[in-house]
Structure formats: structure tokens, C-alpha cells
Amino acid sequence: MEQLRQTPSQTVGPFFAYALTAEQYGYPYDSLMNHTLVSLDTPGQRIVVTGQVWDGAGATISDAVVELWQADAQGHYRTAPIEGNTATHTDRGFLGFGRVGTGTLPGHRYQFTTLKPGATGEGSAPHINVMLMMRGSLRNLYTRLYFADEPEANAQDILLNAVPAERRATLLAHRKEVNGEIRYIFDIHMQGSDETVFFEL
Numbered sequence: 001m002e003q004l005r006q007t008p009s010q011t012v013g014p015f016f017a018y019a020l021t022a023e024q025y026g027y028p029y030d031s032l033m034n035h036t037l038v039s040l041d042t043p044g045q046r047i048v049v050t051g052q053v054w055d056g057a058g059a060t061i062s063d064a065v066v067e068l069w070q071a072d073a074q075g076h077y078r079t080a081p082i083e084g085n086t087a088t089h090t091d092r093g094f095l096g097f098g099r100v101g102t103g104t105l106p107g108h109r110y111q112f113t114t115l116k117p118g119a120t121g122e123g124s125a126p127h128i129n130v131m132l133m134m135r136g137s138l139r140n141l142y143t144r145l146y147f148a149d150e151p152e153a154n155a156q157d158i159l160l161n162a163v164p165a166e167r168r169a170t171l172l173a174h175r176k177e178v179n180g181e182i183r184y185i186f187d188i189h190m191q192g193s194d195e196t197v198f199f200e201l
Contacts, residue, residue, distance in 0.1 A: 020065050020133075021101040035100040037068065037114040042094045044073030044115035048183045049128065049145065049173065052109050053102055056191030060108035064134035066188075067099045068112055068145075070127075075118035116147070125153035125160060132188060141198045145186045148172040163197050170196045 022029035049068065053061040071077050078096035102108045117126050128145040146154055154160055160168060173184035188196045
């Protein structure tokens with residue numbers, strides 16, 4: 001039997017956000033992970049990472065899925081398997097991985113509760129790996145979040161400094177304190193003059 005090939009009109013979505021983050025959208029299914037990457041007693045500086053995903057026309061994207069993967073405060077990635085569902089995440093310490101959609105918060109924001117990571121080794125500044133899935137894209141997109149308040153460490157990061165100087169600002173998250181909560185704002189731009197740098201993996 002002849003198998004039909006994909007055509008350019010076949011893209012991701014529009015239902016993948018509901019499937020991957022079912023609890024967030026009110027469906028009675030467990031999600032393996034959610035917006036919380038840490039428990040209440042995980043050591044490290046607790047932060048909130050938040051932002052929006054923007055299209056080339058300057059509008060926020062309402063059905064993107066954003067994933068974070070990061071090291072802990074000592075610069076170590078989690079190696080233990082993640083089992084079960086999000087209902088028991090608060091008992092498991094540091095997860096280091098989270099997933100959330102942009103469709104349920106005002107302004108189509110995404111938001112994660114996590115901790116500020118440590119550097120993972122020489123030539124690496126503290127950073128968070130960011131993965132993006134969205135309608136209109138045939139594959140995952142990969143970028144990195146660096147912290148604008150770590151200029152000395154950023155100046156030593158090999159990958160960040162491989163990016164043209166005029167584009168590095170698209171990888172920087174900016175700190176803001178709101179009612180004693182430390183937030184880092186990281187907007188992702190798909191196109192335009194502020195287009196975020198994405199990496200081939």
C-alpha cells in the first residue's frame with residue numbers, strides 16, 4: 001500500500017496543548033509535570049520564570065507549550081526518573097523539568113515556579129533550557145534563558161558568546177521583584193526585529 005507523504009499544510013496542533021498539559025486546561029487526566037519544578041523545601045533561591053510568546057505580527061500566541069529543563073542550585077541535573085503525576089510533585093524535591101501552556105493565564109502568559117540554577121561547569125553561566133512547541137511549527141524549537149543580572153558569568157559562557165553580540169539580548173531574562181517574589185521575565189519572539197535565537201540540536 002502506498003503511503004502518502006506529508007504536505008506543507010500538516011503542522012502541529014491545534015489540540016496538542018490540551019493533551020500535554022491536560023490538568024491546566026481542566027481535563028480529568030494527570031500531567032506528568034506542570035509549572036512547578038521544585039518542592040517547598042528544595043534548597044536554592046526560589047524564583048518565578050514568566051513571559052509571553054509573540055508572533056511576527058506582534059500578537060501573543062495562545063496555544064503554545066513551553067517546557068523548561070534546568071540544573072539545581074549546585075549545577076546538577078536531576079538523574080532520577082520522574083514517576084507518577086503532578087499531585088505528588090511537592091513531595092519529590094527538585095524535578096528540574098516543567099511544562100505549561102500559554103492558554104489559561106491573562107495575556108497568554110506562561111509561568112513556572114522554580115529556583116535559580118547554578119552553573120553546570122566551566123565555561124557555562126547559570127541558564128535554563130527552553131523548549132517550545134506551537135501551532136504552525138513542524139518541530140520543537142530550542143533556546144536558552146540566561147540571567148541578565150549575571151553579567152560576569154555570561155561573559156564566560158561559551159554558547160552565549162558564540163551568538164552574535166547584537167542577538168544575545170534575546171536570550172536574557174530580566175529580574176523584577178513583585179511583592180517580595182523574584183520574577184524573571186523572558187519573552188519569546190518568533191519573528192521580527194526581536195526574534196529569539198533558537199538552536200539546532
